[in-house]
Amino acid sequence: KVTDELDAAGIAWSLYSEIKPNPTIKNVQDGVEAYQAAGADSIVAIGGGSSMDTAKAIGIIVNNPEFADVRSLEGVAPTKNHAVFTIAVPTTAGTAAEVTINYVITDPEKVRKFVCVDTNDAPEVAVVDPDMMASMPAGLTASTGMDALTHAIEGYTTKGAWELSDMFHFEAIKLISENLRDSVAEAKSGQPGSGREGMALGQYVAGMGFSNVGLGIDHAMAHTLSAHYDTPHGVACAMLLPIAMEFNKPVCAERLAEVAVAMGVDTAGMSADEAADAAIAAVKQLSADVNIPHVCEAM
Ligand SMILES: NC(=O)c1ccc[n+]([C@@H]2O[C@H](COP(=O)([O-])OP(=O)(O)OC[C@H]3O[C@@H](n4cnc5c(N)ncnc54)[C@H](O)[C@@H]3O)[C@@H](O)[C@H]2O)c1
Ligand SMILES: [Zn+2]
Numbered sequence: 153k154v155t156d157e158l159d160a161a162g163i164a165w166s167l168y169s170e171i172k173p174n175p176t177i178k179n180v181q182d183g184v185e186a187y188q189a190a191g192a193d194s195i196v197a198i199g200g201g202s203s204m205d206t207a208k209a210i211g212i213i214v215n216n217p218e219f220a221d222v223r224s225l226e227g228v229a230p231t232k233n234h235a236v237f238t239i240a241v242p243t244t245a246g247t248a249a250e251v252t253i254n255y256v257i258t259d260p261e262k263v264r265k266f267v268c269v270d271t272n273d274a275p276e277v278a279v280v281d282p283d284m285m286a287s288m289p290a291g292l293t294a295s296t297g298m299d300a301l302t303h304a305i306e307g308y309t310t311k312g313a314w315e316l317s318d319m320f321h322f323e324a325i326k327l328i329s330e331n332l333r334d335s336v337a338e339a340k341s342g343q344p345g346s347g348r349e350g351m352a353l354g355q356y357v358a359g360m361g362f363s364n365v366g367l368g369i370d371h372a373m374a375h376t377l378s379a380h381y382d383t384p385h386g387v388a389c390a391m392l393l394p395i396a397m398e399f400n401k402p403v404c405a406e407r408l409a410e411v412a413v414a415m416g417v418d419t420a421g422m423s424a425d426e427a428a429d430a431a432i433a434a435v436k437q438l439s440a441d442v443n444i445p446h447v448c449e450a451m
Contacts, residue, residue: 153284154198154241166190171199174258174265174378174385175206177222183210184220187236194237197275198284200296201247201385204240205255208273211235216272222257226266233272240275243284245335245351246296246386248303248359250278258379265375282344282352290339293351294442295386297332300355301435302370302389304328307362308414309400309407320361325414327354329438336442370396390444397432401425408432 158165168186171179187195187210197207209222215233219225240250249255253274258265288296304324307317327350334347373396374388401408409427412419415434419427 154196158196165196166192169203171203171206173200173202174382175202176258176260179206180209180213180222180257181220183207184213187214192236194239196239196241197250198241198243200242200244201249201256204242204247204249204275205257207238207240208235208249208255208275209257209268211238212268212270212273223259223266225257225268225270228269231270231272235273235275238275239277239279241279241281241284242352242355244288244292244296245282245285245348245355246299248300248355248363250275250280251356251359252363254363256375256385264379267375278356280352280356282348285348285352286344288339290336291443292386293336293339293348294332294444295384295390297328297335297351297355297386297442298390298393298439298444299386300351300358301325301328301332301438302374302393303355303362303367304358305393305397305411305435306368306370307358307365308411309397309404310362310365310368312365313407314365317361317365320357322410322414324354324358324361325411326416327351327357329415329434332438333441368396369399387445390439391447393439394432394436395447397428397435401428401432404428 168183170182195207195211197204212235213220214236216231242250253271255268256265304321308321331347331350335351338344338347370392373392377383377388405424405428408431409424412427412431417430417434
């Protein structure tokens with residue numbers, strides 16, 4: 153779809169697609185070489201979080217070559233220049249990497265994933281089009297959608313949360329809870345519809361939130377799981393979500409009670425603790441309805 157448009161516009165392009173899920177340092181370094189070999193001047197990042205994150209790292213290194221080892225980009229690296237001009241086109245409804253200031257790279261030697269946070273990596277343009285996500289099979293729709301829900305719930309309960317991020321996260325929880333089941337059903341039937349559209353929007357709105365306040369222990373553990381077992385990111389996040397919520401409940405029951413409301417639970421008459429439990433139950437039910445495996449099964 154995209155290359156047809158480029159051809160029609162007479163824009164020369166070259167493809168780099170040697171990117172594995174949970175992308176590695178080598179995927180980034182090979183991408184920098186490919187970018188330079190092609191004499192390119194911009195990037196169109198098409199794919200899930202793995203492709204978009206790799207594109208972000210490539211774009212940063214091309215304009216900040218002192219970080220060519222990739223590892224030195226971990227955390228908040230002092231890059232001086234914005235990444236090369238990038239148009240991000242997500243094909244999964246999950247990571248929101250098209251709008252976040254983060255990217256995540258795997259270091260197979262050290263068996264860890266590391267997160268890079270850099271406002272210089274934000275793509276100039278994000279094309280969030282549910283048609284580009286229409287080819288996702290049901291399992292991928294479910295797991296990436298649960299990743300988006302994890303972003304919204306962790307963003308809502310993190311210490312950095314405030315009124316502005318709450319607006320994004322509350323709405324994202326609502327959109328994802330209302331649309332994920334339908335989106336998975338549409339993937340099974342091969343007839344994309346309003347569920348797919350709602351998920352494209354919900355994951356994007358979640359990204360507008362969490363990119364500003366960060367995530368939590370679910371993502372910390374999910375990255376470790378993926379580094380050791382190459383677990384798909386969405387599956388790791390989804391399996392751990394009720395466990396992380398349970399762990400956090402003693403310090404944020406009231407926030408979790410609001411998550412229950414966003415998920416459509418009638419919490420009238422419940423204490424904060426009871427409503428928090430209802431939020432955890434709603435997450436477990438959603439996971440079960442879209443066939444997310446339990447931790448033990450997946451391991
Ligand atoms: N930058 C961020 O803010 C951010 C946020 C969350 C996660 N991440 C990272 O993103 C990565 C996960 O990304 P993801 O969950 O989008 O999956 P992914 O990009 O790893 O893709 C998973 C698989 O799905 C395939 N795929 C992608 N789109 C498809 C489509 N439309 N139809 C059929 N197959 C398709 C891919 O080729 C791949 O095999 C992880 O490395 C994670 O750490 C980044
Ligand atoms: Zn995630």
